[in-house]
Amino acid sequence: MDTTDVAAIVTGGASGLGGATVRRLAADGAHVVAIDLPKAIDTAEKLERVDYIGADVTDGDQVQAAVDAAVDTGLPLRVVVNCAGIGTAGRVLSKKGPMDLGAFSQVVTVNLIGTFNVMRLASAAVAQTEPLEAGARGVIVNTASVAAFEGQVGQIAYSASKGGVVGMTVPAARDLAQYGIRVMTIAPGIIDTPMLAGVEESFRNELAKGIPFPQRLGRPDEYAQLVAMIAEHDYLNGEVIRFDGALRMQP
Ligand code: NAD
Numbered sequence: 001m002d003t004t005d006v007a008a009i010v011t012g013g014a015s016g017l018g019g020a021t022v023r024r025l026a027a028d029g030a031h032v033v034a035i036d037l038p039k040a041i042d043t044a045e046k047l048e049r050v051d052y053i054g055a056d057v058t059d060g061d062q063v064q065a066a067v068d069a070a071v072d073t074g075l076p077l078r079v080v081v082n083c084a085g086i087g088t089a090g091r092v093l094s095k096k097g098p099m100d101l102g103a104f105s106q107v108v109t110v111n112l113i114g115t116f117n118v119m120r121l122a123s124a125a126v127a128q129t130e131p132l133e134a135g136a137r138g139v140i141v142n143t144a145s146v147a148a149f150e151g152q153v154g155q156i157a158y159s160a161s162k163g164g165v166v167g168m169t170v171p172a173a174r175d176l177a178q179y180g181i182r183v184m185t186i187a188p189g190i191i192d193t194p195m196l197a198g199v200e201e202s203f204r205n206e207l208a209k210g211i212p213f214p215q216r217l218g219r220p221d222e223y224a225q226l227v228a229m230i231a232e233h234d235y236l237n238g239e240v241i242r243f244d245g246a247l248r249m250q251p
Helices: 016-027 038-043 060-072 101-126 156-179 201-209 220-232
Strands: 007-011 031-036 050-054 077-082 138-143 181-188 240-243
Touching: 007 016, 007 060, 007 101, 016 031, 016 077, 016 220, 031 038, 031 060, 038 050, 050 060, 060 077, 060 101, 077 101, 077 220, 101 138, 101 156, 101 181, 138 156, 138 220, 156 181, 181 220, 220 240
Parallel strands: 007 031, 007 077, 031 050, 077 138, 138 181, 181 240
Antiparallel strands: none
16 A cells, blocks of 8 residues: 555654654655644644644544544545553552552553554544555554563553553454455564653663664664555555564563
């Protein structure tokens, strides 16, 4: 699929992987609607031909308004990329007692339910577009994490949320196949974004050493390059791609 002159939605579009994806899709000729929390949108670097919309991915009305904005561009909405997400730390059981249920649900609500919320509302709009060759209409790319497979100590909620994103991939691809909409998931390893802002330089170097090749953290533009490749490649569907330099986390 050619992403020139299509509309695209990118959540988490004010920062990190979402920000890089916005830049890449816009550079490739798409009209991008970048969704993020209002406070993140306020401080984001703004690009031409990108609409920045403050919306919480967990809110149906706010996401619908962003989908409507993408449709109102007059271009067919064919690319939807879910990058909005939050991390957390918390063990099942610590000296303070069992993990707080609210903290667990917040992560699952943003990372899993938010991703589903965008997928369900945006797919309805993609399904309305004129089909391309062989009935293809568009693609949804969700972002999981290698933590879905090898969560570390303190990642229980994050791993559960990302495991849910992985789990949605095949059934969503099957559900949406009749509309010509593909669904793919990228499971990044360790990518150098503001999400790692609190990580010390020495620990970053330690992390990089654990990546077989290349022995460095991934870059957001490399993630965006993969999104562009997925969008372009009509035969990629219902698959989870690890994007991690062959990283396998040890306990
Ligand atoms: P980031 O913090 O730079 O960007 C995440 C963005 O999501 C932020 O701009 C934030 O404001 C936005 N966001 C958070 N909650 C939101 C909500 N409710 N509604 C709308 N927007 C919301 O982080 P990133 O590294 O770019 O992460 C992007 C995605 O990639 C996340 O889902 C993250 O879990 C995943 N991921 C990142 C890494 C990594 O190493 N950076 C690894 C694996 C997975």
